[in-house]
Amino acid sequence: MYCENQSSRSMPVKHSLVLDGEKGELVQASGRIGKKIGVPETKTIAALKSHSEAERRRRERINAHLATLRGLVPNNEKTDKATLLAEVISQVKQLRATARRASEGLHIPMDADEVHVEIVEHNGGDGSFLLRASLCCDYRPDLLSDIRQAINDLHIQVLKSEICTLGGRVKTVFLVTTGERDKDGAAGLEVLVSSVRGALSKILDKVSASAEYALDLFSPRKRQRVS
């Protein structure tokens, strides 16, 4: 709600005191105000002085916090106060969004092999994005290490991973984003999507190929069951 500040704008009041001297001493202005002051001017002077000092301390507190925020948000070392605050609210919004996305639904593996990559969110402003990639296939012992290797090769950051198994089938869902912000926008995003899709498809093909001749100990009948 703040202050209504109506009165101060419509009735600004004449200045009666003025700052002078080398070190911020307050003296009485040449005002024509007939305010009958006999002696207590020194008291008013002191009051104004402490007032301005308090105001300066308040400003220092606020600016200190702004400096902290400037250090917290990446490389806005010399931007405006206003744009700095704008970047901060953008950061908070997207952090909250990703934190919320990180706790959502659980999926169960189906009987058909599947590779799926979709763009959950793409913030054009700072080039950040959110990808959901899923792979559904038969389980094999080195599946997880293969996936892990693919993630390392793609240089992406995994926000959330669900690895869900059901009767020899496994479905893995990854929520991924870029490690730090890069500015190549929608173009680089598309190639990244296809890269992720290609890597997962490669893992899927490796499953099928090895299943051709290798005997897996724990896999039940292959790929057909009740839907």
Place this chain on the structure above:
Amino acid sequence: MYCENQSSRSMPVKHSLVLDGEKGELVQASGRIGKKIGVPETKTIAALKSHSEAERRRRERINAHLATLRGLVPNNEKTDKATLLAEVISQVKQLRATARRASEGLHIPMDADEVHVEIVEHNGGDGSFLLRASLCCDYRPDLLSDIRQAINDLHIQVLKSEICTLGGRVKTVFLVTTGERDKDGAAGLEVLVSSVRGALSKILDKVSASAEYALDLFSPRKRQRVS
């Protein structure tokens, strides 16, 4: 870095113009300054007017962003500017921390049954915390739904879940926190830890009990293999 502001503090300059009238009109003060101005006073007046208007617009931008932040951060509707900024930097810090925690190591299930609950992080300032809970046991079809049910009953928020299977064994690791901030601090935290531990132990016992008489299709030999 900002402005050095040395000069403006040590030499504040005498006021020569003064605000007057009902609606913010600028007039010349009664100053004894002999600045020989013939006509261009109106220009200076207009300049000062546009100046103050621009400054007001700047203030409005900054305050609008502050209001947005005030709406974004939970229930700080009428706090100071300074404390609001302090809360914002706290929010950003903890959001970044949890986002970083959410992408860490992957675990593989071992041969011994295990329930583990530990406090990863406890922020005494706002009562928020971060718990890592893990359960390692044999796989059974309704294990995941049991875990999901336990999470719902505990009223906790899952930031990250890893469900990793290896040869009939499954290890699930959860990174959990409180849904929204509650202020009961360390006391409630301890009871929550033991609640989580108890719920997971219950799930573990149910596995062993059902394994007594039921024939699981996919489980290999029970609980002993190479370490």
Place this chain on the structure above:
DNA sequence: TCCGACACGTGATGC
């Protein structure tokens, strides 16, 4: 009465 928080207008400074 005093103290803290705000909005305001203003001079200085950098582009």
Place this chain on the structure above:
DNA sequence: TGCATCACGTGTCGG
């Protein structure tokens, strides 16, 4: 030169 940003001191309001 003007234009935008900043720190400053001050008036005002509420507790």
